Amino acid sequence: MCGPAERQIKIMRVVKTSYVTQNIKEMCIEANHFLTEDMDKALANAVVEEKAALGRKILCQLQDNLKIAGEDQIPICQDTGMAVVFLEIGQEVHFEGGVLEDAVNEGVRQGYTEGYLRKSVVRDPMIRENTRDNTPAVIHYEMVSGDQVKITVAPKGFGSENMSRVFMLKPADGIEGVKNAILTAVKDAGPNACPPMVVGVGIGGTFEKCALMAKKALTRPVDQHSEIPYVRELEEEMLMKINQTGIGPGGLGGTTTALAVNIDTYPTHIAGLPVAVNICCHVNRHAVRVL
Numbered sequence: 001m002c003g004p005a006e007r008q009i010k011i012m013r014v015v016k017t018s019y020v021t022q023n024i025k026e027m028c029i030e031a032n033h034f035l036t037e038d039m040d041k042a043l044a045n046a047v048v049e050e051k052a053a054l055g056r057k058i059l060c061q062l063q064d065n066l067k068i069a070g071e072d073q074i075p076i077c078q079d080t081g082m083a084v085v086f087l088e089i090g091q092e093v094h095f096e097g098g099v100l101e102d103a104v105n106e107g108v109r110q111g112y113t114e115g116y117l118r119k120s121v122v123r124d125p126m127i128r129e130n131t132r133d134n135t136p137a138v139i140h141y142e143m144v145s146g147d148q149v150k151i152t153v154a155p156k157g158f159g160s161e162n163m164s165r166v167f168m169l170k171p172a173d174g175i176e177g178v179k180n181a182i183l184t185a186v187k188d189a190g191p192n193a194c195p196p197m198v199v200g201v202g203i204g205g206t207f208e209k210c211a212l213m214a215k216k217a218l219t220r221p222v223d224q225h226s227e228i229p230y231v232r233e234l235e236e237e238m239l240m241k242i243n244q245t246g247i248g249p250g251g252l253g254g255t256t257t258a259l260a261v262n263i264d265t266y267p268t269h270i271a272g273l274p275v276a277v278n279i280c281c282h283v284n285r286h287a288v289r290v291l
Contacts, residue, residue, distance in 0.1 A: 012094040013147040015291060017103035020095075024107025027153040027287040028083060029115035032075045035066060038221040039198075039284050042259045046249075048194060055254025059196075062249070062265070062282060076283050078192075080117040081155030083108045083137040101139060103107060109133040113191035120158075140212065152219050154286035160197065160279045163189035166211055171275040178275050179238065185277035186242050186258070191251020194281035196259050198222060199242065202276040204266040214278035215263040219242060220285045222260035235261045249282075259284075 033041070043066070047059045069076045085104055097103070112119055112134035119134045144150075165188070167181040182201055189197070202213025225232040238261045246252025259282070268274060 003071060012092055013090070014094050014096050015149060017095050017097040017100060019291060020103045020151070021101065021107040021110065022289060023151060023289055024085065024104055024153060025111040025114070027151065027289060028108055028111025028117065028155065031153055031155050031285045031287040032077075032115065032117055033069055033073060034079050035076070035283060036221070036286065036288075038068075038223050039259070042190040043196075044280065046256045046259060048069040050249065050254055050256045052248060052254035054252055055249045055256060058249035058254070066283075075117060076285065077157060077281070078118060079120065079159060080112070080134075081157045081158035081285065082121055082161075083112075083134060084154045084156050084215065085137045085139045086142070086150075086152040086154070086219070087139065087198060088142045088144050088150040090148045091143050092145075092150055105135045105137055108137045109135050120189055122252065129223075137250050140216075143276040149291040150288070152216075152286055152288045154215075154219055156215075156285075157194075157281060160189070160281045162240055163193045164211075164214070164278045165276070166207060167275045167277075168207065169275055171271065171273050173273055175234070177273065178234070179241070181275045182261070182277055183236050183241060183245075187245060187278065188245075189279050193279045195247055195251060196249055196256045196282050198280045198282075198284040199238070199258055199261045200278040200280065201238075201261065201263040202266070202278075203263065203274070205274060206268070207274055209266055210274040210276040211278065213266060214276035217248065217262040217264045218280045218284060219288070220262045220264075222262070222284070226263055226265075228265065231263050231265060235263050240261075 050056045121131050121134050122128045123131050165185040169177045200214040200217035202210035242258040247257040
């Protein structure tokens with residue numbers, strides 16, 4: 001007999017791994033040819049708001065490049081990046097048809113091969129032999145409630161990736177230490193990050209957690225601020241200060257050095273204040289789908 005403690009077993013939603021592969025393939029191509037709507041709008045606004053004549057000229061050239069990329073189906077940038085994939089998997093989802101990680105990498109392989117995208121991944125960091133299909137991807141998994149799978153594909157070029165930093169601050173450094181860390185990273189990056197840039201920041205957690213937060217923060221729409229009041233104020237203040245550095249579009253001077261500063265936070269240890277700054281170039285490529 002079943003008593004009141006009987007468990008109700010919910011039917012799992014089945015997702016074929018081939019469906020994941022197909023979507024990853026399409027998203028790799030999409031992200032390398034088209035901006036997200038929020039980024040497109042931000043760049044268009046920057047043309048209007050830029051104070052320097054040379055800065056406006058550079059921004060207009062970037063707009064022309066985007067138009068040509070979309071119309072002629074050629075990549076926005078010659079560096080089509082290393083594929084970073086975020087998977088938010090509902091705990092009521094069951095995958096069938098193969099190993100999920102293999103399915104993701106197969107999608108990247110097909111996308112970069114069939115989309116004629118530059119293959120930039122080497123099999124070993126020291127031996128430097130190209131894998132010839134841009135795999136493997138860097139994959140981040142997160143289990144969430146529900147029966148859906150949210151996929152974010154973010155091809156990351158290394159002109160901007162190389163400019164990213166992690167600062168292990170002391171708690172006594174406080175908010176001013178965080179501000180100084182962000183500005184230091186941006187100033188050190190200068191023109192190398194292909195500005196106007198988007199600045200992702202992770203505060204808290206541990207060494208690796210803050211870096212992951214900074215990376216994922218780049219995929220948040222640039223017209224959306226944090227829901228935490230002090231973080232929202234920090235985002236607005238840092239954007240203003242970064243745009244006062246004068247680095248400008250293409251690093252050639254102007255008032256548009258960054259289009260957005262996206263900051264995420266997480267609980268941390270009493271003895272630490274980790275801060276990561278992950279910078280992305282003016283296209284901030286990513287595509288998002290929910291299966």
